Amino acid sequence: MTDATPDSMKILAGALPFLKRYDDQIVVVKYGGHAMGEEETALRFGRDIALLEQVGVNPVVVHGGGPQINAMLKRLNVQSTFVQGLRVTDEAMLDVVEMVLAGPVNKQVAEAITRAGAMAVGISGKDGGLVRARKVTRTVRDPGSNLEQVLDLGFVGEPDSIDTKVLKLMIGADIVPVVAPVGVGHDGQTYNINADTVAGAIAGALGAERLLVLTDVAGVKGPDGAFIPEMTVARVKQGISEGWINAGMIPKVETCIYAIERGVKGAVILDGRVPHAVLRELFTDSGAGTLIKP
């Protein structure tokens, strides 16, 4: 006899169809720097990911660390600037970015999952040639002259190709990969890549069942400020052109569109600070956050 209450039986019964649906499927989880929050939030995230692994899902975690990089830059008294949500990265900045992302942040996330009972191993996109990167530029319109200007963002990259071999080896060995968003160019140059972009590229390359983008807002807000539970790709594009989707939300929605166009079944932007956000999204009918659909 167990002491299971009717409530816990109800929750389990409700979760069963979802457990079946995600059995042996890959779910890519982007864990944003803003979603990391307090230590307790990180430990809770670790427990949720470990649980996914234990019930037969194959989670792959890609983490950010923007606020953690900012904290280190403040200690070093270095200013940083952003263009369309991307950090302008010169050589000195690149050292700090790689040190923070592939160092303490990567290790803390992997440790939180491992502590919760799964085996997680932290790597950067440079390991095993996982993320081959190319340099990006951004075009902006000067409000004064209305002329277009191409901006050089330094060592900011985007994924050129993804070699999934190292991830597949890890998944096959029941190891949860935890990926820091740093890539390497064909010439060996290191690039700082937005973590949302890396998550979308990895989800697309792995043919993931779901991409979950964890941040510090409930999802995408519309022009009236109200949260939107479901959006089509066309509506997202409208939001960007009208400007009510802006700043750090742009790489998120763009990566969701990229992943969907490559066969990922659904991409969701949700608040990672809400307890069990990942489990609620995957294992309940109501879900959480904004689902982006074709």
Ligand SMILES: Nc1ncnc2c1ncn2[C@@H]1O[C@H](COP(=O)(O)OP(=O)(O)O)[C@@H](O)[C@H]1O
């Ligand atoms: N339409 C929108 N809906 C919700 N958030 C938006 C929207 N447009 C811009 N944002 C901003 O995007 C931020 C999330 O991006 P970011 O700060 O880069 O998060 P993370 O560190 O999780 O990657 C939100 O905190 C919000 O300020």
Ligand SMILES: CC(=O)N[C@@H](CCC(=O)OP(=O)(O)O)C(=O)O
């Ligand atoms: C090019 C670029 O902007 N890279 C990001 C990488 C970290 C990141 O994306 O972290 P979040 O997910 O927490 O925002 C940066 O330097 O902040």
